[in-house]
Amino acid sequence: MSLEQKISRLVPERLQKLEPYKTDSASGLVKLDAMELPFPIDAAVVESLHRALTEVELNRYPEARPKAIRSLLLSENRLGTKVDVVLGNGSDELIHLLCLLMCKTDQSTVLCPSPTFSVYRIAAEIVGLRYTEIDNSYDDFSLDFEHMMKAIERDEPALIFLASPNNPTGSTISKGEIEAICRKSRGLVVLDEAYWRFAGESLVYLTEIFENLLVLQTFSKIGFAGLRVGMLFGQKPWIDLIEKIRMPYNINSLSQAGALFALNNTTLIKGSIDRLKKERNWMFGQLSKINSVKVWPSEANFFLIRLIEQSGSSMFAQLKNKGFLVKNLTGSHPALMNCLRVTIGTREENIGFLSALRELCH
Ligand SMILES: Cc1ncc(COP(=O)(O)O)c(C=O)c1O
Incomplete structure (x- = not known):
């Protein structure tokens, strides 16, 4: 009996059927896929963090x-x-x-x-x-x-x-x-x-x-x-x-x-959140101007967008080729056909992402 057969006799079927939670490797890419905050810890306090960790x-x-x-x-x-x-x-x-x-x-x-x-x-x-x-x-x-x-x-x-x-x-x-x-x-x-x-x-x-x-x-x-x-x-x-x-x-x-x-x-965290929210307003304005993209308003640190004239999966792959990792949602729910989820990054990252997206939309 093969190991796979032995396992299937021992392990509940529902667990064998599960798909592992998928995360894409972001190596060498601008990471806009996982709703992390893009700002590093403020230089003024990073010393005190290091001290706490060494203790x-x-x-x-x-x-x-x-x-x-x-x-x-x-x-x-x-x-x-x-x-x-x-x-x-x-x-x-x-x-x-x-x-x-x-x-x-x-x-x-x-x-x-x-x-x-x-x-x-x-x-x-x-x-x-x-x-x-x-x-x-x-x-x-x-x-x-x-x-x-x-x-x-x-x-x-x-x-x-x-x-x-x-x-x-x-x-x-x-x-x-x-x-x-x-x-x-x-x-x-x-x-x-x-x-x-x-x-x-x-x-x-x-x-x-x-x-x-x-x-x-x-x-x-x-x-x-x-x-x-x-x-x-x-x-x-x-x-x-x-x-x-x-x-x-x-x-x-x-x-x-x-x-x-x-x-x-907490004051520093609040500062980063405020900064991100300003970035969100700016980014919403920019995304709204792209004709072949639908963007939904967001109360979070990411946007859901839909490609109106192209396949979301192919846009995902092309953005990745240009160095930007976002989340491809096509196939995850019928309402999310041709949709991508884009985490808001730093201004520089967002400018890079928007210009890649604009270029690929034409
Ligand atoms: C709604 C929601 N809840 C929970 C989590 C997971 O958070 P954590 O990193 O604390 O496990 C996520 C992660 O993306 C999320 O979107």
């Missing part, structure tokens, strides 16, 4: 429930004693743990408005949850609220993921709709605020009001993607459960030092 005792295990980071996160968000926070190895790990937690029966369901972040589906499928979607509007990707309400009634989802602003569309869900979804749902509602700083206010305070609401945030989109630190806020009984199922030392010491540094330099 880390690498011979010791990290703190299992990093107290200083958690207290800063709770106080920064002015959260009362009902609410707690747990850290994950990126919010990806927390999404995985949430799916694991809510996997009570083989009928337990995850519901998402779609298109959305692909990890929700992957995490659901890994643990054997049923994954269902309702389509957002094909015009502006806004939530189909009526349809959502009906789906909650019909499917009684154990878990709902709402990304706002959403990846890959940059669209948001209103506070009123989120509250109504929390009221309607008998399961857990997870509001993923990975991009909230580019949009306006965080709704994390709603976790004090709704006992079935958890809020996800991350350091990844505010200049610290390499740390792999995400956080999940919610009422204590939920957070205690996630604490039970996460592995003991999931946030390594270097990441903890980096996260603490980030939390102590």
